[in-house]
Amino acid sequence: MRLISPSLLSADFAHLADDIQMINQSDADWLHIDVMDGTFVPNLSFGFPIMEAIEPICKKPLDVHLMIVHPEKYVERFVDAGAWSVGFHLEAVDDPMPILEQIRKKNCRTCLTINPDIAVERLYPYLKEVDMVLLMSVFAGYGGQKFIPETMDKLRTLKAEITRQGLDTLIEIDGGVNAQNAESLYNAGADVLVAGSAVFHAQDPKEAIRKIKGL
Ligand code: DX5
Numbered sequence: 001m002r003l004i005s006p007s008l009l010s011a012d013f014a015h016l017a018d019d020i021q022m023i024n025q026s027d028a029d030w031l032h033i034d035v036m037d038g039t040f041v042p043n044l045s046f047g048f049p050i051m052e053a054i055e056p057i058c059k060k061p062l063d064v065h066l067m068i069v070h071p072e073k074y075v076e077r078f079v080d081a082g083a084w085s086v087g088f089h090l091e092a093v094d095d096p097m098p099i100l101e102q103i104r105k106k107n108c109r110t111c112l113t114i115n116p117d118i119a120v121e122r123l124y125p126y127l128k129e130v131d132m133v134l135l136m137s138v139f140a141g142y143g144g145q146k147f148i149p150e151t152m153d154k155l156r157t158l159k160a161e162i163t164r165q166g167l168d169t170l171i172e173i174d175g176g177v178n179a180q181n182a183e184s185l186y187n188a189g190a191d192v193l194v195a196g197s198a199v200f201h202a203q204d205p206k207e208a209i210r211k212i213k214g215l
């Protein structure tokens with residue numbers, strides 16, 4: 001698959017409805033929602049009020065990326081707020097299995113995420129348990145950072161393992177994605193690319209989305 005999930009984090013929060021309109025009219029597949037708690041990552045972003053405000057006007061599935069401690073406290077509320085997929089960080093929890101079950105029970109898609117300093121092998125036991133895994137290609141916390149090139153090897157290794165296990169688990173890549181590196185990421189096995197600044201800070205965001213997708 002060659003999907004794109006633009007990250008709302010880089011949108012213009014004074015004109016959110018305009019940006020959602022742009023997403024609706026674009027070739028974007030999903031909309032990526034970055035939730036930060038100031039504890040798991042050294043930054044705060046937004047939470048339920050923004051989710052609830054955009055859910056009725058956004059026609060694309062909402063792909064929620066929780067960068068928070070204790071995701072078990074909030075995953076169900078994110079599903080109720082309109083999440084289509086809910087992901088959280090493996091390194092933020094002791095045991096992801098009960099939290100994945102909480103999400104699945106609400107008929108929502110699951111995603112497990114790791115930061116760049118976490119070995120990709122730590123995801124292997126869970127590959128068959130989740131719909132998607134997200135490899136961070138920058139350290140979670142801020143938009144606009146530079147892509148970490150070592151992600152490419154991790155991505156190839158992960159893709160090979162998913163194939164070896166005969167699974168259809170999707171791989172999402174998040175951080176520093178742009179029109180220059182998108183093609184090689186898709187070729188290396190990425191199914192979904194998250195792009196914040198490369199989309200919302202572009203002169204023509206719809207065209208930026210098309211370029212990243214290679215359309
Ligand atoms: C970073 C977030 C990313 C971020 C991507 O913590 O998870 O989704 O918004 O932004 P860019 O594409 O600007 O690196």
Ligand code: ZN
Pocket residue numbers: 007032033034065174194
């Ligand atoms: Zn993200």
